[in-house]
Amino acid sequence: MTGETVPGENLPEWLRPLAELASSVEAEQLAPTFPHPPDNARPAAVLMLFADGDDGPELLLTERASTLRNHAGQISFPGGASDPGDADAAATALREAQEEVGLDPATVEVFGQLPPLWVPPSNFAVTPILAYWREPQQLHPVDAAEVGAIIHHPIRQLMDPANRFSVTHPSGWKGPGFDVGSEVPLWGFTGGIISRLFERLGWEQPWDDTVTRPLPEIM
Numbered sequence: 265m266t267g268e269t270v271p272g273e274n275l276p277e278w279l280r281p282l283a284e285l286a287s288s289v290e291a292e293q294l295a296p297t298f299p300h301p302p303d304n305a306r307p308a309a310v311l312m313l314f315a316d317g318d319d320g321p322e323l324l325l326t327e328r329a330s331t332l333r334n335h336a337g338q339i340s341f342p343g344g345a346s347d348p349g350d351a352d353a354a355a356t357a358l359r360e361a362q363e364e365v366g367l368d369p370a371t372v373e374v375f376g377q378l379p380p381l382w383v384p385p386s387n388f389a390v391t392p393i394l395a396y397w398r399e400p401q402q403l404h405p406v407d408a409a410e411v412g413a414i415i416h417h418p419i420r421q422l423m424d425p426a427n428r429f430s431v432t433h434p435s436g437w438k439g440p441g442f443d444v445g446s447e448v449p450l451w452g453f454t455g456g457i458i459s460r461l462f463e464r465l466g467w468e469q470p471w472d473d474t475v476t477r478p479l480p481e482i483m
Contacts, residue, residue, distance in 0.1 A: 286376030294460050301382035301389030308388040310343030311357035315397035319418040327413040327446050337448035353391035364411050365403045428471035432478050
């Protein structure tokens with residue numbers, strides 16, 4: 265089920281720095297608060313799928329259904345918990361993407377992965393899988409009760425300082441947020457990975473992290 269693994273030289277020029285960084289980036293650089301999963305953490309994987317879209321390089325995101333009891337409306341990567349039959353983390357990420365949004369794994373070229381990162385609330389050890397979608401196709405939520413929308417988001421819009429701010433949580437937590445045109449901003453685990461990874465790549469533009477927004481009531 266895994267997509268074809270391709271060397272960096274077969275990727276578009278703009279994506280090659282990410283392929284090179286993937287082998288050296290450390291968990292502490294992506295998740296400084298909780299970088300290393302404990303031994304009893306459950307394995308999981310998410311798919312960071314990049315493509316050349318109509319508005320330039322883009323990243324595939326999903327919006328969880330607004331009717332879900334947990335994490336309603338949250339923006340995330342396709343992905344989920346590993347199954348016993350999954351050969352590796354890439355197989356998990358691709359299987360989950362197929363089940364959630366109908367992505368054909370044969371159309372995806374995996375070119376790397378990031379270190380497993382800990383998500384304490386669910387006790388998942390999440391491995392982000394890096395992949396390139398050479399010929400993007402129209403996708404639709406497979407289960408509308410789980411996935412509310414699919415977002416092909418241009419990276420230049422993600423990095424636009426006008427769309428950047430800090431999200432504040434009632435617990436006192438504060439972290440990077442992105443306006444992607446949805447009711448709930450891109451934040452939390454997914455927002456943190458994007459913010460810190462893109463900063464290390466040199467894709468980030470200066471933005472004002474003192475501008476804050478509270479999480480909407482739906483969360």
